[in-house]
Amino acid sequence: MSDPYRSPISPGRSWYEDSVGPRPRHPRLDGSRTVDVVVVGGGFTGLSAAAHLARAGISVALLEAHRLGDGASGRNGGQMGTGHRLWPVELEKHIGLERSRTLFDVAEEAKAHLLAFSRENDIEIDYRPGQLSLAHKKGYVEEYRKAAQVVAERYGYAHARFMERGEAAERLGSSVYFGGISDTGTGHIHPLKLLLGTARVAAEAGAALHEETPVLSLERRGGRIEARTPFGTVTAARALIATNAHGGTLNARTAAHVLPIRSFIAATEPLAEPERVIPGGESVDDSRFVVRYFRKSADNRLLFGGREAYSSASSAIEPQIRRQIEATWPHLKGVPISHAWGGSVAVTMTRMPYVAEVEPGITTLAGWSGHGVMLSNFCGRLYAERVAGGPDRLEPLAALRIPAFPGGRRLRTPLLFLAMTWFSLRDRF
Numbered sequence: 001m002s003d004p005y006r007s008p009i010s011p012g013r014s015w016y017e018d019s020v021g022p023r024p025r026h027p028r029l030d031g032s033r034t035v036d037v038v039v040v041g042g043g044f045t046g047l048s049a050a051a052h053l054a055r056a057g058i059s060v061a062l063l064e065a066h067r068l069g070d071g072a073s074g075r076n077g078g079q080m081g082t083g084h085r086l087w088p089v090e091l092e093k094h095i096g097l098e099r100s101r102t103l104f105d106v107a108e109e110a111k112a113h114l115l116a117f118s119r120e121n122d123i124e125i126d127y128r129p130g131q132l133s134l135a136h137k138k139g140y141v142e143e144y145r146k147a148a149q150v151v152a153e154r155y156g157y158a159h160a161r162f163m164e165r166g167e168a169a170e171r172l173g174s175s176v177y178f179g180g181i182s183d184t185g186t187g188h189i190h191p192l193k194l195l196l197g198t199a200r201v202a203a204e205a206g207a208a209l210h211e212e213t214p215v216l217s218l219e220r221r222g223g224r225i226e227a228r229t230p231f232g233t234v235t236a237a238r239a240l241i242a243t244n245a246h247g248g249t250l251n252a253r254t255a256a257h258v259l260p261i262r263s264f265i266a267a268t269e270p271l272a273e274p275e276r277v278i279p280g281g282e283s284v285d286d287s288r289f290v291v292r293y294f295r296k297s298a299d300n301r302l303l304f305g306g307r308e309a310y311s312s313a314s315s316a317i318e319p320q321i322r323r324q325i326e327a328t329w330p331h332l333k334g335v336p337i338s339h340a341w342g343g344s345v346a347v348t349m350t351r352m353p354y355v356a357e358v359e360p361g362i363t364t365l366a367g368w369s370g371h372g373v374m375l376s377n378f379c380g381r382l383y384a385e386r387v388a389g390g391p392d393r394l395e396p397l398a399a400l401r402i403p404a405f406p407g408g409r410r411l412r413t414p415l416l417f418l419a420m421t422w423f424s425l426r427d428r429f
């Protein structure tokens, strides 16, 4: 049975929501209280942190402005990927081979964590292995060949290999791409199932989860941190800002480093001839700056994501994505689309995550730049380990020292919009 609720912060109702049935509700905060850690935001980052903090015996209250998963975590493409948004071949130019290797290993551990966490906690996430990364222009083919070689030779990653155009066409069921990489060491999942499972684990471990409880301000007062909401104040020794693209002006430093971009997905009805579209069941992303990403669901729908519609009305999403689907597989002309939705991805200047102590005792984990499915979950765990007195394994990410966006508070969003429009045009011509 489906739940008629719709996210107030993300357009359209997702297929994921209709495929999980009614979601458990968590009560609003009711009065003030004191805990060890207050977490702001109920997506992968916040819930993973809450689950691991509670399991370590640390008292934690998580405050979510809407329902858990209403942000990106319940509505994304479900692709785990490998490494970071910047490929190792690019990243090592900026930070050197050794640090780039360390970050690659963090991402590998994040992948393993996601699969182990869901297995150990009986969370069915519909995992399917395989990822294809494809060049949409001939000029990018050599970059893909080089990237596959570098990751094998310098990072010891044995699962990725270059594919010529013919093989890419066979694996996709379409000849519009020019070649790319086949990666058998990663895969794709049903994100809302993971999110709801993580929330269950957190609640069972004793984390207090509060929905429909927006944090209006987060401030240090007399050596403690106060998260003020309309229903009471949570006082804590530490706070985690896990609001990603939805943080608004809650914390000025975070807002200067992390900006939201809309991304959109459409789901078809189950395909009549599923074997003609990605017969191996891999997930796919491409070389466009405004990346297209797609895969089949467990019930053989095509879930196709792109980001070229700047209107957030769900009626505007479907025709845009339909055009992209039909351009890739002409035989899908007129395919029925059952759902079209969107969400907000948080990007940083360098497309690497923003991990920072923004004020004493207040940490932000955000800016996953479209690569947060595995990283946000794992970094939530690493945050909990650090608070519990374990080693600081977030340090390699914190050391990236992500620069703030230029333009100040008023100009940074229009400047990003202009940049995105420029890159989107470059993708086409």
Ligand SMILES: Cc1cc2nc3c(=O)[nH]c(=O)nc-3n(C[C@H](O)[C@H](O)[C@H](O)COP(=O)(O)OP(=O)(O)OC[C@H]3O[C@@H](n4cnc5c(N)ncnc54)[C@H](O)[C@@H]3O)c2cc1C
Residues within 6 Å of the ligand: 009, 040, 041, 042, 043, 044, 045, 046, 063, 064, 065, 066, 067, 068, 069, 070, 071, 072, 073, 074, 075, 076, 077, 078, 079, 080, 081, 213, 214, 215, 216, 242, 243, 244, 245, 246, 247, 248, 250, 263, 264, 265, 293, 305, 342, 343, 344, 345, 346, 365, 366, 368, 369, 370, 371, 372, 373, 374, 376
């Ligand atoms: C359409 C789409 C497709 C994507 N596809 C992929 C993909 O295929 N692979 C991949 O790796 N990544 C993908 N991403 C990105 C990925 O979903 C995110 O990186 C990840 O989910 C971030 O999780 P999070 O917990 O940090 O943020 P979110 O899940 O966005 O959670 C933040 C939460 O904070 C809450 N919040 C904000 N302000 C407040 C406040 N003041 N008080 C209380 N609560 C507040 C919000 O309501 C929200 O629920 C995609 C994102 C989108 C939108």
